[in-house]
Amino acid sequence: MTSPDEKRILLFVASLASFLVPYTVSSLTVALPAISTSFGLNAVTLGWVTSAYLLTAAIFIVPFGKLADFYGRKRFFILGNVLFAAGSFFAAVSWSGPVIITSRVIQALGGAMVFSTSIAIVTAVFPPGERGKAIGIITATVYAGLSLGPFIGGVLTHNVGWPSIFLINIPLALIVIALTVLYIPEEWAESGERKFDLFGAVLYGAMLFCGIYGLTLLPSLTGIILMAAGLIVFGAFVWWAKKTPAPIIDLSLFTKSPVFLFSNIAALINYAVVFAVGFLLSLYLQYNRGIDPQTTGLILIAQPVVQMIVSPIAGHYSDTVEPRYLATAGMAFTTLGLGILMLVSPSTTLPVIIAGLLILGLGYGLFSSPNTNAIMSSVEIRHLGIASGMVSTMRAIGQMLSLAIAMLVFSAVIGTVQITPVVYPQLQQSVNIAFMVFFAIGLVGIWASFARGRTRA
16 A cells, blocks of 8 residues: 555656656757757758657557566666666767767667656556546646757757756656655566567567658658558557467457547547647748747747646546546647647737647647546556556657658648748648648547547446
């Protein structure tokens, strides 16, 4: 039995760890030009500083969640923070492009361990009446990391240098490790046979690599070939999962539980339609509207601020109100916000844009915590690691899918030319088309969120 004090410490360390990982991902975006200058990296290599992390994390989150179920979630949580701190150190002292990319892979392995265990541990410790509020707090810290990252990263890069973005992670990760070791005596592991599906994990990783990396290369022939290969490997993965007695992912979680299936689909869609919003509006505001970067950042922060406020509240109410209704309302508000933003033009007033972002933030915050609560509450305790891993995997795949859609639209409308005043009209058209695509996908997300059925009897 976990004491109230241990619960509070556990929630604190899980929240701090959940802040560090997305903070590093988002803060690095503003430091990429400085990193490029330091190492003389071309655009492709520079892109891998970010992509290597996202791709590695997506591939390893579920396998690590499965191993954590077997050998201890606390043990993997601590090891994940150790690897994340080590990757941060090597990234800060990197002397070349390949070294910093390798460091990012190490960071991603640690981040995958953290995200595959943190929510699983919180779900195991907090009973249903308290679980939604706890998940809401963790979700809010994820949003805080994503939203504050660019601001903190910009300040650190400008005043201290880009290595400081990584160095600040080390003492915070050490605090998480120390508090966990000293004040959390309990371990969480499932009893029974410990048989890890290595071949299934390889198929799962190959499927995600081909699919996600292929998305980033569309509409090139290489991207199409990789996407096709991903579908073939997906078929092989399903065949193997049905055949083997202890698969890496128990497909019955999806086939026997509509709540688990449609909640994951809704999560994927939600991340896919929201993640690229900041990227699109940043280009629109700075190029088409001539607004400086600092003012652009202040405008864009409207969305994550609302998310951070609403998420814990929505999580709290999802303990008593059916998550299906809260999450579906959130998906509807998200789609409404996208509907407003898809109409932006060079003459759209800033209050209208901010209103769209506020509604989008309201929807995102209202959706995520109840949806995560529904996913985690729909599985048995022995599957918590896999469920937690799927939540993070849907986030990673959705984020890359969102950027892939935006870049595909840009490639089709603008091409590969540099953005200059000559192509501003095409840039405006690209932004509008991308938001239209996201709006249409959001409508599907509303259906998926409602189609899950009731989480509680």
